[in-house]
Amino acid sequence: MFDLHSIISVLPSEVYASAEENLDPDRLWEIRLRAGKPVSVWYGGKEYFLTRTGLSVSASTALCVGPDDVRASVLGASEHSVYAYSDDINRGYITLYGGVRMGICGEVVTDDGKIMTVKNFSSVSIRIPHEIPDISRCIMPDIVDDVRNILVLAPPGGGKTTVLRDLARRLSDEGHRNVLIADERAEIACCRRGEPGMDVGMRTDVITGCGKRHAFECAMRSVRPDVIITDELFGEEDARIVKEAAGCGIAVVASAHAADRHSFAARKLFAALGGVMDEYAFLSRGENGLTAKVVAAAEYDG
Amino acid sequence: MTDKLLIAVCLGCIGALAGYAVCVRMKRRAEYFEDLDGFLRSYFQSLSFSMDTLPEVMGEYRARSALLAGQLSECSRAIRAGTKPSPPAGWLKGDEKSAVMGVLGDLGTRSSSAEKNAVENARVKLGEYGKRAADKYAGTGRAAVKLGFLAGLLAAVLLW
Numbered sequence: 467m468f469d470l471h472s473i474i475s476v477l478p479s480e481v482y483a484s485a486e487e488n489l490d491p492d493r494l495w496e497i498r499l500r501a502g503k504p505v506s507v508w509y510g511g512k513e514y515f516l517t518r519t520g521l522s523v524s525a526s527t528a529l530c531v532g533p534d535d536v537r538a539s540v541l542g543a544s545e546h547s548v549y550a551y552s553d554d555i556n557r558g559y560i561t562l563y564g565g566v567r568m569g570i571c572g573e574v575v576t577d578d579g580k581i582m583t584v585k586n587f588s589s590v591s592i593r594i595p596h597e598i599p600d601i602s603r604c605i606m607p608d609i610v611d612d613v614r615n616i617l618v619l620a621p622p623g624g625g626k627t628t629v630l631r632d633l634a635r636r637l638s639d640e641g642h643r644n645v646l647i648a649d650e651r652a653e654i655a656c657c658r659r660g661e662p663g664m665d666v667g668m669r670t671d672v673i674t675g676c677g678k679r680h681a682f683e684c685a686m687r688s689v690r691p692d693v694i695i696t697d698e699l700f701g702e703e704d705a706r707i708v709k710e711a712a713g714c715g716i717a718v719v720a721s722a723h724a725a726d727r728h729s730f731a732a733r734k735l736f737a738a739l740g741g742v743m744d745e746y747a748f749l750s751r752g753e754n755g756l757t758a759k760v761v762a763a764a765e766y767d768g
Numbered sequence: 769m770t771d772k773l774l775i776a777v778c779l780g781c782i783g784a785l786a787g788y789a790v791c792v793r794m795k796r797r798a799e800y801f802e803d804l805d806g807f808l809r810s811y812f813q814s815l816s817f818s819m820d821t822l823p824e825v826m827g828e829y830r831a832r833s834a835l836l837a838g839q840l841s842e843c844s845r846a847i848r849a850g851t852k853p854s855p856p857a858g859w860l861k862g863d864e865k866s867a868v869m870g871v872l873g874d875l876g877t878r879s880s881s882a883e884k885n886a887v888e889n890a891r892v893k894l895g896e897y898g899k900r901a902a903d904k905y906a907g908t909g910r911a912a913v914k915l916g917f918l919a920g921l922l923a924a925v926l927l928w
Contacts, residue, residue, distance in 0.1 A: 475850030482850075538850075541877060546847040547821035549880040583879050 475542035504528030565656030565663030602633035609641035619724035620749035626721035638667025646691035648681035705738035776924035787916020794909035801898030
């Protein structure tokens with residue numbers, strides 16, 4: 467269960483006081499601090515503004531934060547040690563305890579194309595992950611002996627990462643598989659200092675903070691996983707890596723963005739994967755929660 | 769006569785004690801700056817190798833000066849609580865106080881290379897205070913006990 471006190475160092479005192487007094491941490495999904503703008507929260511599936519006395523749909527009474535508050539928030543997230551979190555800040559996020567992630571926006575300073583630092587922080591979004599046990603049953607009701615290559619598809623915020631996280635835990639704990647999570651942005655296992663912030667299973671290894679190629683190569687050479695789970699396949703390079711892993715006999719469960727069943731077929735990624743995926747699982751949120759339409763690759767043409 | 773001799777000895781001792789107190793204060797000041805430099809040195813080493821977070825470096829450093837220990841402890845606590853650190857100034861004087869508070873308050877706010885430069889600059893700047901304090905202690909601190917004793921005896925002679 468998420469404890470609001472774990473993020474006390476990243477919230478301005480007024481925001482923390484109001485959140486502590488008025489919000490139920492279990493229904494809180496996101497807090498956004500934008501310099502010079504009202505504080506907004508994603509609470510119980512809807513967006514509100516945070517006021518001194520609770521939530522409001524109107525911005526007029528909302529608490530506002532300034533650039534110094536946003537900077538203090540980033541400093542708090544980095545334990546007042548920006549140098550130790552430079553790589554994370556340059557990548558645009560810091561992972562906090564318990565899997566909470568802070569996305570950071572600001573002015574990126576580059577030198578010859580290389581990101582040197584980020585300054586003049588303009589906003590941060592603090593995302594609070596929620597584990598939903600057994601949510602992955604929507605794509606795999608029971609753990610099967612022969613785990614196939616599955617691509618989980620949904621729009622941003624559609625629950626892909628939550629499903630992958632739970633599937634990793636089930637494959638590991640129930641299926642007794644060695645699972646490797648190639649967690650490029652530390653979103654699935656939410657590792658902080660080597661310790662997963664979320665329950666991803668007792669037979670799960672996590673490689674985080676590096677590109678997919680490095681993670682997959684490390685995995686194939688030395689970790690001997692049965693299943694590799696990774697987030698957000700994007701371009702042709704990602705598709706190539708997945709093909710290599712699948713060619714080595716390792717099952718790959720991955721996710722990618724897709725607005726709906728039809729639009730994915732138009733993406734270059736679909737063509738680049740070249741039929742390596744055995745199943746496509748299209749997630750959608752409805753009144754009954756998250757549901758999935760699993761389509762065999764042979765039957766899917768968009 | 770005996771009474772007067774006793775008073776003279778007492779005054780001499782009181783003077784010596786006062787001198788000793790002055791000496792201890794000077795020594796404490798010199799040791800504080802030496803200790804602060806030691807902390808900054810270990811922080812610099814951490815920046816070069818292990819990249820430990822500031823609270824970790826502060827927690828691991830064994831300060832000999834009670835004032836520095838209190839300051840590091842307060843900074844560490846404030847960082848964890850997400851509040852602005854306000855370390856105790858203790859007996860630091862005006863310009864020393866603002867220099868030390870400025871350095872401690874700004875630690876950890878920069879990227880690695882900028883932080884290293886800032887720490888080096890801070891060591892140079894605070895080193896001047898340290899050198900001044902050490903020189904003062906070496907020059908007059910030890911003499912303060914003797915001067916205090918002599919001042920006590922002088923007071924006794926004047927009273928005689």
